[in-house]
Amino acid sequence: MSEGVPATEGERAGGAGRSPGTQSLVRVAPGENPLSALPERAYENLLVLATKSQPNRIERRLTDDGRAVQNVGVVPVAPVASDYGGDLWTTDSVQPGDLTGIGMRFSDAIEHVERNAGWVFVDALSVLFMYADDVRVCRFFQTLAGRARARGVQGVYCVNPTAVGEETYERLRGLCDVECDMA
Secondary structure, three states: OOOOOOOOOOOOOOOOOOOOOOEEEEEOOOOOOHHHHOOHHHHHOEEEEEOOOOHHHHHHHHHHOOOOOOOEEEEEEOOOOOOOOOOOEEOOOEOOOOHHHHHHHHHHHHOOOOOOOOEEEEOOHHHHHHOOOHHHHHHHHHHHHHHHHHHOOEEEEEEOHHHOOHHHHHHHHHOOOEEEEOO
């Protein structure tokens, strides 16, 4: 996901030239680190819904990449809560199967994301499908993407297409404006 990349199917997500509120579904392979591929401007006001990494690991990754962390917020979604005292702003941790709790934390946190300029990033949407059924997760995702779109926030949602069924993937894709590959 780099600056100046055209917003066409099969290309990298989150590139320059996308209008505020654009929602992008990004196909990722297991083990890829899509957070580091966001365009530089995303880190100026970014909310991460972290299903794969805890805040301390995200902070370390961003710091290692030379990025400032004071404008990055995290909603930690993890089966086990961990203490965090770093420079990222965070919500309380929430269990991956608690879609209502995730939605509540997200709703509070997105208020800190600047309208028509900020970014929302979900590192591994596929994880939620391990804890809740497809219909519930798709409905949750529709709400999440709708809130980001209504606020004019760029949304980047990473999913491993092999980890979800074809029909489910198509539903997710239909809720986004752009579909692209992690490159």
